Amino acid sequence: MTEVAQLLVNGLVAGTILAVPAIGFTAIYAVLRFPNFTVASHATIGAFAGYVANTAAGFPAGAAVGVAFLVAGVSGVITDEVVLKPLRPSGALTAAIAAVALTIALENVIRFIWGNDLRGYDLPLRRDWQGAGLRIGPQQVENLVIAVVAMGALFLFLAFTRTGKAMRAVADNPTLAGIKGINAEMVARLVNFVGMGLAGIGGMLLGLDTSIDPLTGFRVILSVFAAAVVGGLGSIPGAVVGALAIGVAEELSLLSLAPAYRTAVGFVAILLVLTVRPRGILGERAF
């Protein structure tokens, strides 16, 4: 019983962290209507930006996450402007193909600079907290707090600021938003910045738990897709619900499957949800 409870705790923590890049993926989908697979490379870029800030500049994990957000966000805007935006008129699927090519190109920029070695963050060693037969690492808790703060900030931004409302309007009905004078191009840039920034935070949070290498982002991509699709592609609350569900399901799968299959759980979840409820748990409404 404790084992299940422990796995549930781990799953909820993992799911909360997974929600961050999943929100990034789904938010970009909601506004730009194509699956931007570069979340994989931007998670890696964020992880490495945070790594540099942490090990070379000596930032603590919390501040390094801010660097991860900024660098991944800026890279997201620039690469979209240069590579993906000109291709969007040729169709969502052409842009999706280009995004896969772009993610491989960016991943290799990282590989060129840092090589394939596993790298760890410079973190203080701390003992796990225990209680009621459960254990949780202080780093896990810190990651959880960072993830929740990032998501809370995003919700406040989308709910209360003028720009946030404009983003939701474009996601909901681009034509109507255009008539109302909302600049769709600015909104596109903004959603790329925020979405890829969140992917960057996600990549770094995953790396804080283990280690990072150029494939950090690619390894988690299946879970990110699964979270977004299970919750309803294009729905931000859906991404959160989906990520929690995937996080818990992946951990519970450890009861009967080898750990390597954790990511395959996401794929099975996508197949099941698309068969039973193709719009996902919360449907496609953006917010």
Place this chain on the structure above:
Amino acid sequence: MATFAGLYALLALGLNLVWGMTGMINLGLVGFYAFGAYVSALLTKKAGWPMPAGLLAAMLLTAGAGVLMALVTARLRGDYLAIITLGFSEVVRIVASNEIWLTNGSDGISGIPGPWRGQVSPATFNLIFLVIVSAAVLVVFAALQRVRHSPYGRVLRAIRDDDQVAAVAGKPVIAFKVEAFAVSAAVLGLAGALYGHYTSYIAPEGFVPLISIYIVLALTAGGTGNNVGAVVGAFLVVFFLESTRFLTGGLPGLKPVQVAAVREFLIGASLIVVLRFRPYGLVPERIPRHATPGAG
């Protein structure tokens, strides 16, 4: 090298059937390729099946996987198929790396039988295999060319351009899509199976997502929608791969991992450049037109 170009041509032809002709995406080409390779390798090596039976089984099972994915996403936007195929290729790699009792894990399967391997000199073996692969390319090419010029191919193109119009015209769109995807998956599986028998060794690391990019690049550079373009593109890509190996080999002061990174970067970047500046490829698609019998 020519054999590899032939295998890539098969993959590009398979992709052309779904992406070029039907407008469905498959971003997990390498997953189908790997799946076919493992099926045939396991059946011939562990179960002792003859190679043609292994090839056939590879085609059937890959087609089955394709049917499953096409059916699940049949009523949804193409984005879902993109996600699910990309996911599939990862799952194939995970399973291949971890079901050690079956696939030998990351050590891979070696000693996959090939036709007359060991009885003839390696050069003759390569020649035999080149003939087999060329024959496969010719047969698939001829079959897909036939599809392209048939009323069936016309329906596929109609679905690509506007599936609602095709549905209004009374065509069972979903059935067409699933069939096209299944046939394409079978071709990809065939290419994978041939690859295994040719190299006699397969391992999960041999099936990286980059291969999917090679093939999309081949088809886009050659001419999407065009079987001739698919074959031409495949040869171009193999030539390009070999020449980047040659070029990056001459870069001074770089570690091997950096050289590999430069090559992979160039491949990703060239696909982006082709998509942007030469979206119709070298051999642009020409919609076949036939004189209507009895007209005029």
